[in-house]
Amino acid sequence: MSIASVFKKFPRTFWVANTIELFERWAWYGFFMLFANYLTGSSDAGGLEFTQAQKGIIMGVGTGILYFLPVITGSIADKYGYRKVLYIAFTVYISAFILLPMADTFTGVFAMYLYLALGAALFKPIISATIAKTTTDETSSIGFGIFYMMVNIGAFFGPMITLLYKNSSYNLVFYISAGIIALNFILLLFYKEPNRQVNEDSLTTSLSKVFKNIGLVLKDFKFMLFLLIVAGFWTMYNQLFFTLPVFIAQWVDTSVVYSFFHTYIPFISENYSAHNGQMEAEFITNFDALFIIIFQIIVSTIVMKWKPLRTMMSGFLVCAIGMSLTLFSQNVLFTFAAIYIFAIGEMAGSPKITEYIGRIAPSDKKALYMGYSFIPVFLGNVFAGIISGNVYQSMSDKTEFVKHEVMKRGLEISEGLSQNEYFNQAAKAMNMNPRELTNYLWSSYHPSRIWYIILAIGLFAVVALFFYDKLLMNKKA
Structure with missing residues (x-):
């Protein structure tokens, strides 16, 4: 047909x-x-x-x-x-x-x-x-x-x-x-x-x-345990919206992308830049959706006959690597590659969650269990909020770092300034330009350490899912 x-x-x-x-x-x-x-x-x-x-x-x-x-x-x-x-x-x-x-x-x-x-x-x-x-x-x-x-x-x-x-x-x-x-x-x-x-x-x-x-x-202990494990995937996934745009705006140098579009497609550099030689962070992040539009059918075809558990484990692992690597470097080309890796994992693992729930649900309660597959998404958003909130603020927030550096050096910066004005004033007081100060904070405070947290969450989900299936389900799925 x-x-x-x-x-x-x-x-x-x-x-x-x-x-x-x-x-x-x-x-x-x-x-x-x-x-x-x-x-x-x-x-x-x-x-x-x-x-x-x-x-x-x-x-x-x-x-x-x-x-x-x-x-x-x-x-x-x-x-x-x-x-x-x-x-x-x-x-x-x-x-x-x-x-x-x-x-x-x-x-x-x-x-x-x-x-x-x-x-x-x-x-x-x-x-x-x-x-x-x-x-x-x-x-x-x-x-x-x-x-x-x-x-x-x-x-x-x-x-x-x-x-x-x-x-x-x-x-x-x-x-x-x-x-x-x-x-x-x-x-x-x-x-x-x-x-x-x-x-x-x-x-x-x-x-x-x-x-x-x-x-x-x-x-249902087994089902709830599975949903808690899957919440790890959604915690990683939501960093795409909660953390990555902020990280790119604060730390990543996107000037090489700006220069490329300014030379070859000026409409994009004119309309999707921050007008300071840098591209908008959300423009970079949005390539995840573009990759999915282009490659979803190909990836779905490849994993179509794979068992749901194997596909989820592979997808979660690739997702964890991709998302953690997006927070690893100031190089925007590295960020693009990491977003692509993340998208591959997302395309492979995410659709199989529902299929696996259908397999492990009791035969007389499949509709009920499928209806409550929202639980890991709910938990994933709450956990993602914690990672992108208090954890990011303490480990990776440039605004916090520059205030700490000003205080450590005993500098006096006027109160009531906007974040950008405060940062520019701080850079001037330290005899640096804004990019030099950003690089100094990067090397001094190591904001990329947050990628260890993201990777650990992903690896835990993969390992936990493996033992969950082997020890509790006693079947291959």
Whole structure:
């Protein structure tokens, strides 16, 4: 059967749902890839100058809650209807994107981000369920392949659009995301509610069943242990958004990339640079999504017949090496290579997690167990927030290092300066230019040591997964 004949079997709602997903991911990653540097960046560049620890709490806890809530919001959608809840989700999304840049205190930003997370949590279970209900056993493989392709296209183009306006105003980044989400109101006119089993229970009864099911899952020691191990993968993965953009902005010299594009493709150097001979950190980080778009089919074909456990272990190991190496060097070409390695591991390991859960779940509880595969994603975000927050601040934060160096030398720097102004003043007081001071701090404080933490988490996940399967499962999978 040809792919063209399979395409004809998809109903209109399948294509509408995929387009909605494309725009939603476009809007989400358009702001989320820039969010870490928005929270911690210098005020004269539009940042809020929060500490790395504050950033870790906002992004870790907030995004973790986003992935915990769908088990509850899914029940709400089943009771009141997908279409109605999608209208509510998009309304919350748009209002949150508009309100978020109006907040500039830790409490205010955290509250607005939690509100935004609610919109995303209302959306997530509905669109996945729609894809599942508009595909069959015959078309599901290609159908979900199309779905994940839409996710990655949105993840790539979202930041590429918002980065064009970052230097004008960070507010525009959020407003653009709000505008992209608003397009989905038009698509909802063509969205037909898929066949679903209407939930006749009261909302209270529905939610009580949800928490009862959570209790059943928590009692399964083997399953919970597996989810805790997999949380190590998600802890690594989220450093792509939580830590890497900040690390590149603070430490990596991207001038060679700027020079290349300035010579051969000046449009990119003009629109994706920080106007100081350096490229935007998020432009570099976004190559992960580009690599996935290019190589996902190839990698999926290679690992298609591999056993899920073997593939996960290989993918997690490659991911750990790639992500740790991105934090190892100031050389941007090294960073590109490390992001590519990370992407290969991500493409190999991530899709196999769901497949493995399906294999180890009790035959009469497969649907229940698959529904709670969000737990490691939730935990991974919380743990990632800790690594990118307190751990990064103590081991790798350039802002902390320069303040310590100023204090150690007994220098007097004016109070009330932005981060960039403070750094430039410090460099001048030490008879260095900003790049020389950055290199001095790199060699003196060794911020790349954080890669040991990332690598250790990945290696622990791989080793733990191996012994988990051999000692507890007593079967090959």
